[in-house]
Amino acid sequence: MKPAKPLRGLYAITDSHLLAGGRLLPYAEAALRGGARLLQYRDKGHGEARRLQEAEALRDCCARHGADLIINDDAELAARLGVGVHLGQDDGSLAAARALLGRRALIGATCHARLELAEAAVAEGASYVAFGRFFDSVTKPGAPAATPALLETARARLGLPLVAIGGVTLDTAPGLIARGVDLVAVIHALFAADSAAEVERRARAFSALFAST
Numbered sequence: 001m002k003p004a005k006p007l008r009g010l011y012a013i014t015d016s017h018l019l020a021g022g023r024l025l026p027y028a029e030a031a032l033r034g035g036a037r038l039l040q041y042r043d044k045g046h047g048e049a050r051r052l053q054e055a056e057a058l059r060d061c062c063a064r065h066g067a068d069l070i071i072n073d074d075a076e077l078a079a080r081l082g083v084g085v086h087l088g089q090d091d092g093s094l095a096a097a098r099a100l101l102g103r104r105a106l107i108g109a110t111c112h113a114r115l116e117l118a119e120a121a122v123a124e125g126a127s128y129v130a131f132g133r134f135f136d137s138v139t140k141p142g143a144p145a146a147t148p149a150l151l152e153t154a155r156a157r158l159g160l161p162l163v164a165i166g167g168v169t170l171d172t173a174p175g176l177i178a179r180g181v182d183l184v185a186v187i188h189a190l191f192a193a194d195s196a197a198e199v200e201r202r203a204r205a206f207s208a209l210f211a212s213t
């Protein structure tokens with residue numbers, strides 16, 4: 001099902017280390033003020049109660065800014081909050097997540113550099129497919145590499161929004177957008193910042209790259 005607002009623009013992804021010490025909410029809100037279309041809560045370390053409390057706060061913040069929250073890895077938490085989910089290849093079945101979350105939910109799939117994974121994700125009901133990593137990534141240096149040329153083939157073969165991830169910066173994003181990417185997913189180049197004001201400035205700059213294409 002088509003989302004009410006097009007899936008296009010900045011896809012901000014939180015990081016528990018970069019956003020430790022009380023920075024999660026103010027920095028996430030700054031990214032949303034700067035125009036982020038999607039916000040992913042990516043938390044690998046905390047327990048259930050804290051994850052629920054943080055995700056609820058982020059959901060409310062997204063709602064205030066007209067953006068959508070996506071939970072990384074955890075379809076059950078997404079179902080509890082009535083938001084979307086992003087699943088990697090080892091994070092469970094997309095079809096089961098679709099059955100759990102319903103036809104309106106945003107569901108994303110990691111496809112590395114493999115079109116056959118993207119085609120399977122489409123068949124299982126994904127809302128978008130993510131390819132990467134396109135460049136050196138501080139956050140996930142070991143992620144399998146992808147080349148930007150893949151995006152043109154994906155654009156021609158798949159009818160879903162394309163997300164590019166991995167080492168995306170204000171310098172590398174324009175080349176990806178020129179090759180047909182709908183959303184750029186960013187952690188380090190957005191959130192490794194000294195202040196929320198700087199996060200907002202960067203988010204505005206990423207968002208503006210889409211306005212000019």
Ligand SMILES: Cc1ncc(COP(=O)(O)OP(=O)(O)O)c(N)n1
Nearest residue numbers: 072086087088089110130163165185
């Ligand atoms: C938008 C987006 N794309 C890819 C990923 C990576 O998912 P995965 O391979 O499951 O790795 P982890 O993020 O869970 O470490 C993502 N989270 N978001």
Ligand SMILES: Cc1nc(C(=O)O)sc1CCOP(=O)(O)O
Nearest residue numbers: 132133137139143166167187188
């Ligand atoms: C979480 C993640 N998944 C990737 C993949 O290629 O699937 S790359 C990545 C890290 C993205 O962070 P940064 O913007 O700091 O490079």
Ligand SMILES: [Mg+2]
Nearest residue numbers: 073087088091
């Ligand atoms: Mg995962």
